[in-house]
Amino acid sequence: MKDSLTLTTTNVCKHELQTHVNSNKYPPEGSREQYLKQGSQRILEHLNSNPSSWSCVTVVPRPHGPDAGEESLKQDLSEHGDEYQIVSLLDSAARRSIRRLVDDHEYDVDVVGPPYLLYVLLDNDLISKTEFCESTVEMVRREGWTGYEVVKNAWASIPLDCAEILDDDYDDALPP
Structure with a gap:
């Protein structure tokens, strides 16, 4: 599955991952810091080994501050849309901001x-619906997305109901 998508990130996002590590x-x-560290390590390992x-694109001038990663995505998107x-990002406020930019530039x-x-893989028949649902739940759990809003946002763009496939053991990682 990992070779089915080509992904691009920015130097700023990569730096943020390294900072988490x-x-x-x-x-x-079990802390949020542990999830951030472990998730960031996994992404960096994959980025470096594949x-x-x-x-990774370099964004100049380099944004700084708490939303630097999102700002770097917006900056590159506005130049190379x-x-x-x-x-793809989890932060719903950042997604709304980037959607406005996308709409403004059409x-x-x-x-x-x-x-x-993962849904792209399902839609292209590269994984089954069960694999999609289980992988999405694993992503939610491994990344430590535990809050109501975070879990809801993780599933927000998925036009699929996994509750019918997964049993009660998965309730914590299914959309509310």
């Missing part, structure tokens, strides 16, 4: 949450 050497078990499925098909770009990338 380096900032807390020994995060408490250069054919990942690319015709090269994008999908922009780009043909979908702005979605991370599970939508």
Whole structure:
């Protein structure tokens, strides 16, 4: 599955991932910091070991601050919008902001949450509906998305009901 999509990120997002890895050497078990560190490590390992499925663009001038990653995506999208098909991020406020940019420039770009990338695989018959549902739940759990709004936002762009496939053991990671 991992070789079925080609993904691009920005140098700013990559730097944010590295900061999550380096900032807390020994995060408490089960904490948000641990999830951020582990998730960031997995992405960086994949990014570094699979250069054919990942690319990284340099954004100049480099944005700074708490929303630097999202700002770098907006900046690159505003300059190269015709090269994008999908922009994926969990933060719903950032998605709304990027959707406004897409609408203003009339780009043909979908702005979605991370599970939508798995939906692309399902839609192209590369995985089954059961694999999609189980993988999405695994993503929600492994990334530590536990709050009501976060779980709801993770599933927001998915036109599929997984509750009929998954049993009660998955309720914590299904949309409310």
